[in-house]
Amino acid sequence: MENAIAGRCSHQLWLVFLILFVLCFVLFHFDYSTMMPADNELPFSLDQINPVAVSENQTHLATNQSVTDESVGEESDADTCLxxxxxxxxxxxxxxxxxLKNCQSLTRGTNSNMCPYLANLGLGTEIENSQGxxxxxxxxxxxxxxLEVIFHNKMKRYECLTNDSSLASAIFVPYYAGLDISQYLWSPNISVRDSPGKDLLNWLxxxxxxxxxxxxxxxxxxGRISWDFRRQTDDASDWGTKFRFLPESQNMTMMSxxxxxxxxxxxxPYPTNFHPFKDSQVIEWQSSVRTQDRSYLFTFAGAPRPDLSNSVRGVVIEQCRSSKACKFINCSSEGNECDNPVNLMKVFRRSVYCLQPPGDSYTRRSIFDSILAGCIPVFFHPGTAYAQYLWxxxxxxxxxxVYxxxxxxxxxxxxxxxxxxxISKDKELAMREEVIGLIPNIIYSDPRSRLESFEDAFDLAVNGVLERIERVRCVIREGKDPSIGFAEGDDYKYTFSEWQGYEKDPLF
Incomplete structure (x- = not known):
């Protein structure tokens, strides 16, 4: 009897082992098949998650890409770069x-030399003796x-770069457009002026x-004003290139x-001389200009424009020179007081208001130098700032x-x-505090590091262009023509009519 029972148990155990073996084999085969790539699909590569070094011949990185497979569920972190x-x-x-290797040729037609300014990733040489x-x-x-060199070097450290263009929300073209055309701006041959831009577009x-x-x-x-790229005729006497009027170029967004x-x-923003590499340097500078004594009511730094007889700049210089409350900084070749940023910042820090009349064009780098110094800018035309730096x-x-x-x-x-x-003292203090709060927005931090608590001018520019491109995608998804309005002219952008409200706003 015991042998019969033992035989039946042995048979049942063998059957159980057989069934378990079959189940394990099926489960193993199913699990393994899910890990294999489908037809025409490459398996996941380490190159997709490990950053690669940037060299002269490689200007893009593979970013850390978060796994977004639904099978991972709640265990995976959201892709912050999406x-x-x-x-x-x-x-x-x-x-x-x-x-950059041929920097001596970048300023043909002038007495300038760009080479020293291209040191330190485009920041220029460090200022060591700042006299306190x-x-x-x-x-x-x-x-x-x-600017284009600084921006490119900052882009190399952008946290959401990808070497897979199918994942990209935007495509950056690291063309040094301003430096390129600076070689030919004074050439009487418009074909020579236009050829580099055409070559770039043919490649793209x-x-x-x-x-x-x-x-x-x-x-x-x-790094130059947009008007340098918008020559509207083929007359050799007209300034600039026609790069932005070429059909392919019109499909791109340009920041300048x-x-x-x-x-x-x-x-x-124009690049200033301040490029902090950590947050504490920004906070320290803001505190410094906030407590600064300001002995000048207003200041103007610039050069006269004798050829612009009907310009407000001439009136501004005349009024500044005739006022004991104003400090005039002569930036002409005769005065030569503006080449040293220490001299300029010293006066701006001691001034309540900094006058910003248009010059050769609507905008001025001085706008951002004055903000950096905590000096309230005074504008005379909407095209100097209000119609410009929207981001x-x-x-x-x-x-x-003040307008x-x-x-x-x-x-x-x-x-x-x-x-x-x-202007009342309360209004003045409120404006200055707003100006000091804008300092992070208008500086480009050192490309070799990142600010943690602030978004700088680079960050805001990238955010702005990403939002613009996403709006274009929305238009495409709605089945509309994305070309409509994309590159149209806005004839009212620089007129006073859009800014009448500023005149009525109380200053007192």
Whole structure:
């Protein structure tokens, strides 16, 4: 009897083992098949999650990409870069790095030499002897035309770069457009002036990334004003190139230190001399200018423009020179007082208001130097700031500036000093505090580091262009034509009519 029972138990155990073996085999095969790539699909690569070094011939990075597979469930972190990925084109070196190697040729037609200004990733040489005017470190002899180099170097450390262009929300074109055309701006041959831009566009349109949105997700940065790229005729006497009027270029967004009246151009701040590498340096500087004694009511730093006889600049200089409450800093070749940023910042820090009349163009680097010093800017034309830096300055200009609209200098007999004296002390203090709060918005931090608590001018510019491109995608998803309005002109952008409210806003 015991042998019979043992035989039956042995048989049952064998059957159980057989069934368990079959189940394990099926489960193992199913689980393994889910890990294998589908047809025509590559397995996940380590290159997708590990950053690669940036060299002259490689200007884009593979970012850390969070796993978004639904099978992971709540265990995975949200992809903080979703909607913010940027792919950087690896351009032939003649469009960027090659220009830096031949820096002696970048200022043909002038007596300037750009080479020293290209040190330290475009920041220029460090200012060591600041005579106690500037904070320790983070101050450089930065040229106003070096923005595209600084921006590119900051983009290399952008936290949401990707080497997979299919993931990118925007495509950055690291073309040093301003430095490139500076070689040819004084050439009487317009074909020579236009050829570099045409060569770039010919290269871009052959890339698969271009065909995705025909360039409307592409953007570039220029260190010169947009008008330098918008020559409207083929007359050799006309200034600039026609790069932004070429059909392919019109499909891209360009950020520059001054925008044109076309809607595919956006203004971002001129680079200042202050490039902090940590948050504490920003806070320290803000505290310093907040407690600064200001002995001058107003200041103007600039050079006369004898060829602009009907310019408000001439009136401003005349009124400043005749007032004991104003300090005039002569930036002409005779005065030569503005080349040293220490001298300039010393006066701006001691001034309540800094006058910003238009000069050769609507905007001035001095706008941002004055904000940096805690000096309240005074504008005379809407195109100097209000119609320009929409991503970086408040929409209500009266929060941080004084607006004295001068439509026709021949008919204007106002007194700048009288207007400024009429502003109450409470209003002055409120404006200055707003100006000091804007300092992080208008500086480009050192490309070799990142600010933790502040968004700088670079961050705000990238956010702005990403939002613009996403709006274009929304138009496409709605089945509409994305070209409508993308590159149209805005003839009212620089007129006074849009800013009449500023005149009525109380200053007292």
């Amino acid at each position: 909607g913010r990925y940027v792919y950087v084109h690896n351009l032939p070196s003649r469009f960027n790095y090659g220009l 005017v500037l904070s320790n470190q983070s101050w450089f002899s930065t040229n106003q035309f070096s 349109v052959e890339r698969p990334e271009w065909k995705k949105m025909w360039g409307r997700d592409h953007f570039l940065v220029a 230190v001054e925008s044109s009246s076309w809607k595919n151009d956006f203004a971002i 970086h300055l408040p929409g209500n200009g009266t929060e941080y500036s 004295i609209p001068v439509k026709d200098v021949k008919n204007w007999n106002g007194s700048v000093e009288k207007i400024l004296l009429g």
